Amino acid sequence: MVTNVVSNDKLYLGIDGGGSKCKATIVDTAGVILGTGIGGPANPFHGFSQATTSIIDSAQLALDDAKLSGEQISELIVGMGLAGVNLPSLYQQMAEWQHPFKKLFLTTDLHIACLGAHDGNDGAIMITGTGSCGYSLISGESKIVGGHGFPHADQGSGAWLGLQAVSSVLMSLDGIAQHSLMNKLMLEHLNCKNDLELVELVANKPARFFAQLAFVVFDAAQQQDVLACSIVDIGATYISNIARSLQLENPVRMSLIGGLAPKITPWLAADVQAWLQAPINLPEIGAIIYAKQQVTGEI
Amino acid sequence: MVTNVVSNDKLYLGIDGGGSKCKATIVDTAGVILGTGIGGPANPFHGFSQATTSIIDSAQLALDDAKLSGEQISELIVGMGLAGVNLPSLYQQMAEWQHPFKKLFLTTDLHIACLGAHDGNDGAIMITGTGSCGYSLISGESKIVGGHGFPHADQGSGAWLGLQAVSSVLMSLDGIAQHSLMNKLMLEHLNCKNDLELVELVANKPARFFAQLAFVVFDAAQQQDVLACSIVDIGATYISNIARSLQLENPVRMSLIGGLAPKITPWLAADVQAWLQAPINLPEIGAIIYAKQQVTGEI
Numbered sequence: 366m367v368t369n370v371v372s373n374d375k376l377y378l379g380i381d382g383g384g385s386k387c388k389a390t391i392v393d394t395a396g397v398i399l400g401t402g403i404g405g406p407a408n409p410f411h412g413f414s415q416a417t418t419s420i421i422d423s424a425q426l427a428l429d430d431a432k433l434s435g436e437q438i439s440e441l442i443v444g445m446g447l448a449g450v451n452l453p454s455l456y457q458q459m460a461e462w463q464h465p466f467k468k469l470f471l472t473t474d475l476h477i478a479c480l481g482a483h484d485g486n487d488g489a490i491m492i493t494g495t496g497s498c499g500y501s502l503i504s505g506e507s508k509i510v511g512g513h514g515f516p517h518a519d520q521g522s523g524a525w526l527g528l529q530a531v532s533s534v535l536m537s538l539d540g541i542a543q544h545s546l547m548n549k550l551m552l553e554h555l556n557c558k559n560d561l562e563l564v565e566l567v568a569n570k571p572a573r574f575f576a577q578l579a580f581v582v583f584d585a586a587q588q589q590d591v592l593a594c595s596i597v598d599i600g601a602t603y604i605s606n607i608a609r610s611l612q613l614e615n616p617v618r619m620s621l622i623g624g625l626a627p628k629i630t631p632w633l634a635a636d637v638q639a640w641l642q643a644p645i646n647l648p649e650i651g652a653i654i655y656a657k658q659q660v661t662g663e664i
Numbered sequence: 665m666v667t668n669v670v671s672n673d674k675l676y677l678g679i680d681g682g683g684s685k686c687k688a689t690i691v692d693t694a695g696v697i698l699g700t701g702i703g704g705p706a707n708p709f710h711g712f713s714q715a716t717t718s719i720i721d722s723a724q725l726a727l728d729d730a731k732l733s734g735e736q737i738s739e740l741i742v743g744m745g746l747a748g749v750n751l752p753s754l755y756q757q758m759a760e761w762q763h764p765f766k767k768l769f770l771t772t773d774l775h776i777a778c779l780g781a782h783d784g785n786d787g788a789i790m791i792t793g794t795g796s797c798g799y800s801l802i803s804g805e806s807k808i809v810g811g812h813g814f815p816h817a818d819q820g821s822g823a824w825l826g827l828q829a830v831s832s833v834l835m836s837l838d839g840i841a842q843h844s845l846m847n848k849l850m851l852e853h854l855n856c857k858n859d860l861e862l863v864e865l866v867a868n869k870p871a872r873f874f875a876q877l878a879f880v881v882f883d884a885a886q887q888q889d890v891l892a893c894s895i896v897d898i899g900a901t902y903i904s905n906i907a908r909s910l911q912l913e914n915p916v917r918m919s920l921i922g923g924l925a926p927k928i929t930p931w932l933a934a935d936v937q938a939w940l941q942a943p944i945n946l947p948e949i950g951a952i953i954y955a956k957q958q959v960t961g962e963i
Contacts, residue, residue, distance in 0.1 A: 516815035
């Protein structure tokens with residue numbers, strides 16, 4: 366095995382930790398990507414021990430991928446954005462973690478996503494994946510809109526769309542709402558024969574389960590299904606309203622990111638669509654930008 | 665202690681088992697109430713062992729209250745209506761329970777509620793408490809509308825109203841929805857200072873937590889709060905639609921029961937309000953009616 370020697374150079378690790386996976390990227394001082402890794406769930410809201418294990422797993426996989434030794438984990442200067450640490454109690458717990466890195470700079474997943482999307486410059490983002498949220502960072506001032514979680518918030522997210530779809534399908538099967546193409550698509554996708562089986566299957570499921578049903582809504586909406594179009598419209602209106610709220614801060618750039626961004630973009634208000642620009646970098650690169658900003662700030 | 669002697673008489677126990685408590689009533693052959701008891705949660709969906717423990721607890725409390733000995737549990741002819749046993753797998757599991765009673769006749773909570781409301785005669789009911797559901801029983805044919813659970817269904821129920829209220833309050837505090845009287849009422853009720861504390865408090869909470877917030881919606885709606893009125897309207901429209909679906913079966917009587925019935929009745933459509941008649945008996949009495957019907961049917 367050839368092991369990279371990067372003496373007299375700094376090693377930066379960017380961590381993007383979310384509710385379903387943890388993404389890690391190692392770069393050198395010049396910004397050249399040396400290796401990447403993906404670990405398990407890393408939102409400390411769902412368990413501190415699970416989150417720290419996933420972070421270390423992803424870092425070790427990135428070290429392997431970079432052909433660096435596992436022990437060099439102690440040389441890494443880490444920028445880390447985690448879902449959940451906007452809650453003060455969770456931020457505190459993660460900040461007190463006895464981590465194995467050289468340095469650890471902790472911030473939110475929103476912050477690194479915004480730094481990544483705009484290559485470290487000021488701007489605003491909306492995210493729609495399993496959850497949804499808006500965030501802007503302008504002249505060092507950040508603003509968060511939404512991002513409160515499932516099932517009580519995050520309109521326009523995958524989990525919200527999936528939950529509304531289940532709700533509509535059950536009303537439709539009961540004859541309380543009109544027939545919907547989603548009925549057939551959802552029962553087929555979940556391999557259910559009827560509403561009783563559907564109810565048994567969806568009971569007590571987490572956000573990520575419902576998020577996987579979001580495509581049923583978009584498929585049906587694309588075929589002009591009235592109930593599906595109504596759900597997507599409500600969700601897209603919420604994302605548009607987040608965008609308008611962020612636009613009040615006059616961001617130079619605005620991006621929509623996350624797994625559902627391509628699907629929901631055509632449903633956004635025309636003025637909002639006109640504001641959107643493609644994200645420049647991934648969130649894990651944003652995490653490295655954050656670490657470099659902090660290191661520079663320390664000098 | 666005086667112990668009742670009821671030789672040459674049958675003892676009937678009626679059980680109404682739901683997600684938060686289990687209500688038991690003992691009557692003699694003539695229908696005279698001898699004693700009552702209340703046990704813990706008895707929906708087998710949340711645990712078979714918890715449910716059977718709550719059922720026996722409530723039966724023992726009713727025996728005590730009737731001044732009967734604990735051993736006379738083996739003399740009880742039981743009619744039992746349980747939430748959750750409309751799911752075939754749970755019905756099967758409960759039906760196989762090695763119970764301590766003389767006889768056990770198992771059915772759904774909806775069935776006994778309907779028998780109770782109409783004193784054993786045909787009719788239809790809508791229930792709105794923690795959950796919501798519609799049910800009719802006419803010439804031995806039953807029909808269920810709704811009752812699919814939280815958070816994916818049961819519009820117009822306490823849990824649904826509470827969930828919508830949290831959702832609206834968070835949008836309102838974010839500036840995405842207009843100001844609402846519910847913001848202040850909810851933060852005060854939950855002793856929260858802001859949206860972050862509210863989100864920490866409501867995360868991962870069960871249906872019964874959200875159901876306790878339903879009064880916030882009704883309080884605000886009574887004061888013409890726009891967001892609250894909109895939530896109650898959607899919920900009441902759903903209950904009205906359930907009523908219309910049940911009315912297709914031409915029930916002789918129709919009742920609205922459950923903890924939220926008095927609150928939501930004024931919001932129902934005028935035609936639906938005109939159909940409603942007061943329930944005659946409680947569900948646990950309906951359970952006894954069911955047991956007596958089954959015993960008579962056996963002769």
